[in-house]
Amino acid sequence: MFKELKSWFRPKTSLEGFWKFKIDKDLIGDREEWFKGFESKDLIYVPSSWNEQNPEWDQFTGVAWYQKDFYIQKELEDKLAWIILEGAGYKTKIWVNGNFVGEHEGSFTSFKYRVNGLRFGEFNRIVVRIDNSPSIWNLPPSIDLNVSAFDFFHYGGIHRPIYLEFTDECYIEDLTIYASEDGSLKALIDNVCEEPVDLKMSLATKDFSSIIHEEIVSGVKPGRYVYEGKISGIKPWSPEEPNLYNLIVESYSNGELKDSVYERIGFRSVKVDGGKIYINNKPVFLKGFGRHEDYPIFGKNLPGPVLIRDFYLMKKVGANSFRTSHYPYSNMHLDMADEFGFLVILEPPLCYSGMERIADRESIAKLFSNEKYLAKAKKVIAEMIREHKNRPSVIMYSVMNEPQSDMPEVAEAIKELSAYFSKLDPSRPTTFASNRSVKDLALNHVDVISLNFYRGWYSEWGKIDEGVKAMLADLEEIHKRHPNKPIIITEFGADAILGLHSEPPQMWSEEYQAEFIRRYVEALSKKDYIVGLHVWNFADFRTPQTPWRTILNRKGVFSRDRQPKLSIVILSSLFNKL
Numbered sequence: 386m387f388k389e390l391k392s393w394f395r396p397k398t399s400l401e402g403f404w405k406f407k408i409d410k411d412l413i414g415d416r417e418e419w420f421k422g423f424e425s426k427d428l429i430y431v432p433s434s435w436n437e438q439n440p441e442w443d444q445f446t447g448v449a450w451y452q453k454d455f456y457i458q459k460e461l462e463d464k465l466a467w468i469i470l471e472g473a474g475y476k477t478k479i480w481v482n483g484n485f486v487g488e489h490e491g492s493f494t495s496f497k498y499r500v501n502g503l504r505f506g507e508f509n510r511i512v513v514r515i516d517n518s519p520s521i522w523n524l525p526p527s528i529d530l531n532v533s534a535f536d537f538f539h540y541g542g543i544h545r546p547i548y549l550e551f552t553d554e555c556y557i558e559d560l561t562i563y564a565s566e567d568g569s570l571k572a573l574i575d576n577v578c579e580e581p582v583d584l585k586m587s588l589a590t591k592d593f594s595s596i597i598h599e600e601i602v603s604g605v606k607p608g609r610y611v612y613e614g615k616i617s618g619i620k621p622w623s624p625e626e627p628n629l630y631n632l633i634v635e636s637y638s639n640g641e642l643k644d645s646v647y648e649r650i651g652f653r654s655v656k657v658d659g660g661k662i663y664i665n666n667k668p669v670f671l672k673g674f675g676r677h678e679d680y681p682i683f684g685k686n687l688p689g690p691v692l693i694r695d696f697y698l699m700k701k702v703g704a705n706s707f708r709t710s711h712y713p714y715s716n717m718h719l720d721m722a723d724e725f726g727f728l729v730i731l732e733p734p735l736c737y738s739g740m741e742r743i744a745d746r747e748s749i750a751k752l753f754s755n756e757k758y759l760a761k762a763k764k765v766i767a768e769m770i771r772e773h774k775n776r777p778s779v780i781m782y783s784v785m786n787e788p789q790s791d792m793p794e795v796a797e798a799i800k801e802l803s804a805y806f807s808k809l810d811p812s813r814p815t816t817f818a819s820n821r822s823v824k825d826l827a828l829n830h831v832d833v834i835s836l837n838f839y840r841g842w843y844s845e846w847g848k849i850d851e852g853v854k855a856m857l858a859d860l861e862e863i864h865k866r867h868p869n870k871p872i873i874i875t876e877f878g879a880d881a882i883l884g885l886h887s888e889p890p891q892m893w894s895e896e897y898q899a900e901f902i903r904r905y906v907e908a909l910s911k912k913d914y915i916v917g918l919h920v921w922n923f924a925d926f927r928t929p930q931t932p933w934r935t936i937l938n939r940k941g942v943f944s945r946d947r948q949p950k951l952s953i954v955i956l957s958s959l960f961n962k963l
């Protein structure tokens with residue numbers, strides 16, 4: 386586990402581009418030692434999922450192999466080499482020049498390994514084996530490509546950036562930064578070195594053009610160094626003014642620069658108190674969306690231009706927030722959130738919406754009580770926190786999505802995992818997205834209540850009036866039981882096929898979706914215990930094949946290629962007024 390740090394100083398070799406690719410349907414690759422190198426005429430582009438790059442790979446789940454030859458300069462010979470993958474999976478194994486380097490489970494968190502046996506001034510070969518076979522033990526669980534506990538397509542591949550990085554033997558391993566709107570700054574610096582080092586810490590403006598504060602500490606022993614101080618004259622980070630700074634940390638040994646890393650930070654505080662969420666001691670209302678990382682052909686990789694378009698579209702609609710439903714998003718994605726001032730609810734890949742389709746309730750209770758399973762959940766939570774802990778945009782953690790929290794065993798697991806979040810990072814409140822409404826047994830175990838409602842879509846078909854009435858009745862009851870907890874509606878929405886119109890508004894038409902969203906937002910924004918509204922979903926996204934989906938989940942207010950539906954007009958006017 387590691388925190389990949391930003392650096393101008395560390396040399397990097399990107400491995401993005403075209404790779405050799407081979408599907409291993411009959412699982413012969415291990416036996417035939419493909420890790421040393423294999424023959425194949427197939428090409429694939431990295432990063433991106435494999436599925437949509439070739440219609441023949443589209444429906445494939447299982448083992449596939451990637452291979453690339455790359456050159457490493459001679460001048461890097463005396464450095465330590467690391468391989469970094471920011472997201473691949475579901476299970477990944479890596480070899481360089483035939484030597485095993487490491488393996489990782491989980492598609493949505495970064496991982497990093499030392500690479501030994503590199504040949505400098507020569508070509509080297511990397512082979513990556515990906516296995517995305519469905520399993521009930523996976524996070525999130527599935528038993529088939531089209532039978533999963535989650536309502537999004539189970540892509541496979543190297544979805545996110547992959548590169549080699551080089552450091553000195555004396556390097557900075559991790560930075561943990563707490564920065565509040567009053568200028569207080571705490572930095573935990575983990576440095577690995579044989580000898581004591583001198584640490585130089587500089588707080589720079591966002592564009593690095595000037596240094597606001599500088600500290601030099603001499604003779605710092607290997608391990609953790611804690612800096613605490615107060616910086617005067619900083620501008621806080623907020624959704625209205627997302628002021629960012631860079632905290633640069635450099636380590637020197639005998640006057641020689643050994644490492645230089647930085648993190649982009651914002652000074653802000655988060656607090657939940659008396660039924661409200663406060664950012665910098667001011668109450669906020671979260672307006673926004675549940676999103677997905679899903680795009681035609683790229684699969685589970687949202688390319689830069691799409692991210693830019695998304696953030697401008699979200700801003701224009703009047704949104705200030707989103708949840709990383711249902712897995713931690715890429716660094717590029719969350720960098721944009723820091724930059725554009727979005728308030729992010731960060732969610733690990735613990736998604737159980739359709740769990741009762743793949744397991745009976747007794748087996749679900751057993752799974753959630755299983756120590757090994759909980760340890761696995763904790764591992765991915767720890768990886769996620771470590772990767773994104775320094776982001777000002779991340780203001781809250783969602784423990785999971787739509788667990789069977791009307792069962793005591795599941796409620797107990799939520800309690801344990803929520804406490805684990807708070808232990809690792811006491812600076813951010815917790816929540817989880819519940820669809821159990823008044824039957825939920827776990828709402829007390831988190832700081833903020835999050836509810837998903839589809840009354841008027843999955844029930845009360847075609848009757849938005851009745852749906853809204855039923856939803857409000859449940860909501861009032863939940864508020865009565867938990868009068869001091871703020872409530873966010875983390876999901877509400879209706880499918881609409883772009884271009885399908887109907888008067889009167891009927892299900893699946895753009896008019897029905899627009900009316901559904903209008904009625905929900907109007908009713909919910911009147912309740913003062915509601916502190917956030919996230920429409921499901923920002924854009925249409927690909928799902929497993931089922932009779933209730935038309936290849937895509939169509940609840941996007943934008944189509945999959947980011948064209949607006951009718952609901953955008955009404956949503957913009959409502960959000961911009963809130």
Ligand code: GCB
Nearest residue numbers: 536738786787837876938940
């Ligand atoms: C939910 C899930 C989400 C689904 C959505 C739907 O409750 O959290 O993953 O996509 O409903 O459209 O059914």
